[in-house]
Amino acid sequence: MSGHQLESIYGIDEAKFIQIRRHLHQYPELSNEEFETTRSIRGWLEEADIRVLDYPLATGIIAEVGGLRPGPVIALRADIDALPIQEETDLDYASKIPGKMHACGHDFHTAALIGTAYALKARESELEGTVRLIFQPAEERAKGARQVIDSGALEGVQAIFGMHNKPDLAVGTVGIKSGPLMAAADGFHVEIEGKGSHAAVPEAGLDPIVTAAHVITALQSIVSRNVSALQSAVISVTQLHSGTAWNVIPDKAVLEGTVRTFDEQVRQQVLERFSQVVEGVTTAFGTSGSVRWIEGPPPVNNDESLAQLGNEVAAAAGLKAVVPVPSPAGEDFAVYQRDIPGLFIFMGTAGTQEWHHPAFTLDEAAIPISIRFFTELAERALKQLGAGGGEQP
Incomplete structure (x- = not known):
């Protein structure tokens, strides 16, 4: 999947979202301190005329695409916070903030979701329902998902999807598993x-x-x-x-x-x-x-039918789907799954170090892959939920 393919399919260019990721990487902010990050995300969304919704969140942002045709509401989620780690990479775009780093790849997640928002916007008239875009704060403190739910931003949502980069999976590989995925x-x-x-x-x-x-x-x-x-x-x-x-x-x-x-x-x-x-x-x-x-987040527990849908989308996109080894790391995406069915996947990024390491890196070639995967996943989920009369696919 190249930037040229994204341009031919959605009319968007990979380079923009790589630059967004690099900007976020240079200016990391810790949990519940993501004020500049939130302002930047708002600006990028408004550039594409994507609706930003008014929810009572101090940081983080909720937006929507679709709604021009009747149908269900689904959500895509990315986390936006960084870690209190001094970066030890030699990247040209390394963190400019001493003692703070995107050492877990949340900048990647955010850039990919912004790209997905752009791609969905290009197809807005064809969407059979609404896609809510959740740019969530404070995942690293396991507080952000609850803040989003308490704001009311999950109301009306029938299914939710998210991802985490996975350094030990090759680019072009997607880890999809029903049942427990993270601890x-x-x-x-x-x-x-x-x-x-x-x-x-x-x-x-x-x-x-x-x-x-x-x-x-x-x-x-x-x-x-x-x-x-x-x-x-x-x-x-x-x-x-x-x-x-x-x-x-x-x-x-x-x-x-x-x-x-x-x-x-x-x-x-x-x-x-x-x-x-x-x-x-x-x-x-x-x-x-x-x-x-x-108390931390509960286990990430993926819905079986949504996992099947994810496998179908991966196959259609020419990606290699594998059943990943569950991770003992925690992830507050699980809090959403207590309320509604959800699917959380691992996106291969061929990193050199594991999460939370000061020399953590990832391969940005996974950004356009993620954009296409989640765009097609959103479109198919809307169709299946709509066909099922609003029931879970």
């Missing part, structure tokens, strides 16, 4: 209260560090002994803070980390057992423990 991502903060003492007389106190060590070990048994071998879960303790001196047993130890699951029932089982383990171990050591959960 629920919950965080935890555990406080263990003991009794401090001199390190030379530990019997005079209740050591929270020893207790914490046993809690960490016991937590690993949840996955090995409570989760079926046909299911999966990850519990990772990533921080342990306690004490201020080499010869003092402290009063408190604090653990933090994350739990990743792909099934909602497994998720609830793991969270319940986690709290039970903390309570049981701390009690056994004469200390006390409390657990505070940092």
